[in-house]
Amino acid sequence: MIVRIEEKGSSVLIEVKEERLDAHNSGEFKAQMLNLFEEGKNNLVVDLQEVRFVDSSGLGALVSGFKNASARNGNLKLCGLQPQVKSMFELTRLHRVFEIFPDAQEALSSF
């Protein structure tokens, strides 16, 4: 699973460089986020700009990250959702859970 992780002040930007976030790679993605939490980095922005497809496991990994961040008084925000990916959040009502921004800059400056 390819992700680009970059510290931006007190937040961390995670760019997912995969076309799919699914049952095949979502476990690894969860582990990458857990590493960040263990380093005390609790404010995350996940940029899904390059992700064309997300399944329930991919959504589950993001929910896991959101719960971990919240439990540590941080937050996990999303940006760059493609229309079909956004429709998955709407179908499962998760668009009411996550703060979703058009791009990384807006998401980062919201912290």
Place this chain on the structure above:
Amino acid sequence: MKEKIEVNIQVPNQTRYLGLIGKIGEDMARALKRYQGDREELAYHINLVLTEAMANAIRHANEGDPEKEVHITIAIRDNSLSIRVFDQGQGFDICELPSPDFKGLNEHGRGVYIIRALMDHVSYRRMKGGHVLEMIKNLH
């Protein structure tokens, strides 16, 4: 002339093949001759239900055993698209699972809801050597 296409695919019981199977379903949906609706949306939904159904078969029904296989058929006949996912396991009847709790933040349980929401008819039945999950989408 009536449209009739059927593909049969057999892959090892491993999640690395999810993308390949999803893509085949997506391409078939795009190639439909007479579909009046949003083709790109249909293609995405077919990719999605194939991915969800296969992931369930691999992890739950076939219990992650890499020696087992998942067999999938995708058929287009007249006005319907049907997908069958055959497992070789003890069974994982998605029709008996409850709807997810939208207020809670469970990490799991959304896959079955997605399949039910996007397909018109879903059934799961026992057959020789395993089970078959059938999902049908009406195309008119």
